[in-house]
Amino acid sequence: MAASRRLAALEADLGVRLMHRTTRAVALTPEGEEFLTYARTMLEASEEARTLLAPATHGARGLLRVTAPAAFGRIEVMPVIPKLLHENPELRIELQMSDAIVDIVASGFDVAIRVAPLRDSELVARSIAPNPRVLCASPGYISANGKPLTLEDLGSHECLSLANMASWPFRVDEAVRNFRPKGRFVCSSVEGLRTACVDGMGITMLTYWDVREELASGALEVLPLVDALPEDLSIWAVLPTRKYVPMHVRLFLDALEKRLSKCAPLVRP
Incomplete structure (x- = not known):
């Protein structure tokens, strides 16, 4: 298969085995685990570069996966979605509304909106509004x-x-x-x-x-x-550990932050 040949060529070029292979399963070697971090960074950088150089008329594209608390998602997140989809015809959005704290890396989410205190992690968090x-x-x-x-x-x-x-x-x-x-x-x-x-x-x-x-x-x-x-608490946007934030994530967070800024209390209620 093409993927197997490309993997074999990469291993030959690096001079190390990246994956253990059996007839039933494959698993990363320690060297493969280490290389994977750099490979993801390169892929994300490539995706960001393509997005930045794409014609502005295309807007955001691809699938944006978001998870948010159920009540907050219904009241504050849902209202920003129709305009985003209207202005970005090639964008698709999947919104999970749940009060469960999910592993966004393992579950493949682009961003999580959190209103509770954050757990210690290697994820990137950005405060987008006060939450008294x-x-x-x-x-x-x-x-x-x-x-x-x-x-x-x-x-x-x-x-x-x-x-x-x-x-x-x-x-x-x-x-x-x-x-x-x-x-x-x-x-x-x-x-x-x-x-x-x-x-x-x-x-x-x-x-x-x-x-x-x-x-x-x-x-x-x-x-x-x-x-x-x-x-007091804050409302947080939590992102997977990455250097580059895709355009569709940036547009979503900008839209949500703009909405919240119009409704946020200037002082404690």
């Missing part, structure tokens, strides 16, 4: 139960929690204090928690982008505390 956490409740809940003014007050209220967030981080006198919410309802999804909060079931801590529309409409109200501030 907010305590909030519905007007109905506030009318029936009042507003907490301090962390101690908050402990006596019905709190609605994400299943994977056992504590709520607050900034108190330049230090982080983790508050353990107490309540009878826990949910695995942001959208479920937001619905419960709008329905008056209790107080929750979500990010500004999770409840932006509800705050604007008055369905939810921010509950500031006098002795603590919810610890």
